[in-house]
Every structure is written in structure tokens, then in C-alpha cells.
Amino acid sequence: MRSVLSDLDLYVRLIGASVRSQMQYRLNFAIRAFGDSLVVIGDFLPLYFLVRAFGGLQGWTLAEIALLYGMVETSWATIEGALWGFERFGPYLIEGRVDRWLLRPRGVILQVAAHWFEIRKLGRVAQALLVLGIAIWVLRLDGRGLAWVATGIAGGTLFFAAVVILGAATQFWTLGQTAELQNMLTYGGSAALTFPVSIYSTWFRRIVTYGVPLAFVNYFPALAALRRTAAAGWPAFVPWLSPIVCLGVLLAARAAFAQGLRRYESTGS
């Protein structure tokens, strides 16, 4: 317990240092935060017009799609900001920062996680919460529904953390040469999750349910929040698996990263 508290204490201090570092360049920060918030408008507006034009997607109303979008985008933007150190892991590997982390008497995963909080992503989190808030208001979700939305966001946060850490782990094998592969996984994943999984063809639906378990991130919790689990043909316990599946994926990612680190220690860069 003491070591967990001490790790948390260090995490907060290091994140604080990264935020103070970014505040040295206020103008740059302001411009990039503004640019990032435009991304949300660019992402969501086309979706809005698309869904409105068709009057919904296979029984999913505009507000329900907005709920899915808000859930995914909230967790994804949070993780992108908080785990920037993993997102940028390839270059760090090349620069030799990993050696420095190994030379300090703390866990490497902790140090990478605490290395940098990209605060401009908070702009995106705020916009995602805005879309989510509107969706919740239109759908008049009750307390039980809100709890499921929160569960979905929490699970999504774990899931995207896993994706980012897994992406960083691949860099150990490719020595920082495949940052693009990492982006494909993360941005591709968050884009696919904007739509309800039910609209996809069977084969793709199977992949995102049983293979890369994207459906557990927001689709099942959203079904539960909307009281539609049974109507969609799923047993009632399925949404409850959501946080467990996401946590499982995160633990697997952590194991892959640890394996990569062992490889690095035996081969060097």
C-alpha cells in the first residue's frame, strides 16, 4: 500500500512538472488546444448531418449515436492526453530516454505514464463531455443509465490505455520505426466505435466482439444504459463483462510491454 501511495505521489509530481513545462509556451499551447478542439467539430458534425439525413441508423437515433460518440471520445481523449509518453514511445526509444528510465529506481511503466500529460487534449475531453451531456439530456437517462455511461467511459479508458501501451510495446521490436502502425490502431479503433456495432456486417461484428473486443468499450454499456440489451439479442450479463474485458486487455498490454522491455534489455538499441 505504501508503495502504491508513493507511486501515486510521484505520478502527480511528474505530471505536474510536465504541465509546468508546457505552460512555458503559452501561445503554442493555446494554438494547439484550439486546433484540437476543431477536430471534435470536424469529427462530429459530419456524423450529425449523416445521421440526421437518414433519420437514424438502424433504429439508433441521433441522440443515441451522440451518446456512443461522447463515451468513446471522452475516454480516448483522456488517455491520449494522460498517456502521451506511450504515444510518443518510438522516438523516446531512439533518443535513449528509455535507458534513463531504467537507471531510476522506479517502475518503467510508471515513469512513462508520468512522463507527459498533453494538456491541450483536455479541450477535446471538454467537447466530448459536452456532446455526451446533450445526449444524456435528450435521452433523459435515469441514475441507472448514468451509472452505465460512467461504466462505459471507465472501461473505455482502460481499453484505450491498453491500446496505447500495446502500441508502445510494438516499438521494442521495430525500434521506433512503426509509429504509424500505432496511430492506425488507436485512431482506427476510436473511429469504428463511433457507430453502434450492430450496423456492421456479421464478420466485422464478430471481430470487434470476440477478437479485438471493441464492442465491450461502449456498445454494450450503451445498450444497458438505454435498456436495450435484450432487444439487441444479448443476455443481460453481457454489459457487466465490459469493465472486466477492458481490464483484461489492459493487463495483457502491460504484459506485452514488460516482455518488450525484457527484449530491449537483452538487445539494446
Place this chain on the structure above:
Amino acid sequence: MIDVRELRKEYRVPRHHRGAWGAVRNLFEPRSDIVRAVDGISFHIAAGEFVGFIGPNGAGKSTTVKMLTGVLEPTAGELRVAGRVPRRERIAHVAHIGVVFGQRTQLWWDLPVIESYELLRHVYRVDAGVYRRQRDRLVDLLEIGPLLDTPVRKLSLGQRMRCELAAALVHCPDLIFLDEPTIGLDVVAKETIRTFLAAENRERGTTVLLTTHDLSDIERLCPRMLLIDHGRVVYDGALEQIRRSLGRERRLRVDFDGTAPDDVPDHVEVEERAHQRLVLRFDPDRVAAHDLITWLAARAPIADLVLEETPIERIVAAIYRNGLPEQQ
């Protein structure tokens, strides 16, 4: 403090097929060569020693240092630092060592220097009282008091290197690894750092392993030097000893009043010849200096002369090129 026996490190280096078709073959039929970066190194370093670690680029110095610091796992051989196996007991091991890379900073680039020390105190879990004493001591010795509130990115290289040393010592390590700490520094900055390192070693008994290309660092600081080449220790001893055994050769520069003589005695080599000047090299065991001077003076009046030992750089360069001669 450090025990190394028959330490080896091999890397697998991909060997690429050539040409456009080769790029495709690289994907499906990867080939690789095994490169032995460190090839059976053995040495022992006692607590409190100050050891210089030198060798040409690619000799295996930094691979060895990475194994000693716990960053790299050895392929074979035994390695213990303060009784610990660095890789297996990484956290305990690195808590007791300090590491400075001359080319890379460990300070927080955009923040005032003092903040890096505060953060490192928490990284290493140093007790507040111990930290304050150590910080004040280092600030005083390295004369960095006026720099503490400056962002690291605004420091000159010499200032930064002094701050860097303090950062590596915040947790009071009893063993420090320094990789080219004086590279690119001016004479004054080099001297400050050398004086500091000598004092840390002498007064606190800190064991120091210094990697450098600058032999004046070694001459000034290291009673013992390990010379690494092709992944092996080719020399382990005092720099002075090398000079005594290999640097017997003397160099004589003579300026004449008038034209320099055309010939020289047997066993004397002409390094440089000008109208009124000769630079000669000779082995004092075969040709006595006074005989040579008398011989020259008999041929042309001498205006000035300088007799020098072989510069140490030259001796070491010869070892890098040809290895250590057999007579050793």
C-alpha cells in the same frame, strides 16, 4: 565494488539483402550476423577507486557501462556491483549508483534547475533532511547557486554539466558512472568538474568510473586506467606505466643559427625538417641525448633546443592502431 568475470555481450545485427527485390526478401528471409561487442572482459574495481575507461569508438566501452549500470543484460559471464546482479536487482542496484551522460541531459529541460533536484529527490525517495544537506553541499561545491532558478534550456554547456553532476548525486550514490563529462567544455569548466570529482573521490570515498576520450582527464584524475579494444581489456594499470614502458622515445626539436645539417646519426629519425630546424625522434637507450646534441652542435651552431617526452595521446593512438606491443 565491481566484479566482472569473462563478461560477454553479443548483438544480432540484421544483414540486408541488396536491391529492390532484396527489400522484399528482408521481410521474409531475414538474415543476421552476430557481433560480439564485449568479448570476455574481466576486472575488479575496489571501493574508493577512480578508474578511467578508455578505448576507440566501437571498442565496447558503452556496452560494458550499460551492463554495469543494469540497462543491458549480459550474454554471458559474471557481473556483480556492490554484491548485486545489476539486471536482476535493477531497482536496488540503480538506487545506489549515479550516472551522467555527457551528451544527454537528465534534467527537466523547460523547468528551473532546482525543480529537477526536487523531482529526483522523490524519484529516489530521499529523506528531506538528507536531501537538503546533500543539495546545499553540491550547490556550494559546484558553484551553481546562481543557476538554480534558471530553466535548464537557458544554461551554457559548462553550466549545464555542473548542474547535471549535482543531479546524478542527489541520492548520495557511492558509485558513479560518468560518460564523457568534459566533452565540449572549455578549460575552466573542465577544471571545475575535475576538481569536484577528485574531491568527491578523495573525501567521500565515492568510487568513480570515468569514460573519456580526453587523456588529460585520465592523467589528472585516474590512478588506474582500463583500455578496451575489440571488446577486450588490452591494458589495465596506470597511465604512467604505459608511458614508462612505451613512451621511452624522446623528441628533440633543434633551431640552428644557419642551415640545418643534411644528415643525422644512426638510430635517429627525422620527423620534420625545415631550413633552420630539425625535429628528431630517438630511443634514449640507443642514442644518448647529450651525444646527439654534441653531434649536432659540431655540425651547425644551435640557437635553441627542446627535449620532450612522447605525448601520451600519441602512445595511446599507437595502441589503438597496432595493439599493445609484445614486449609488455
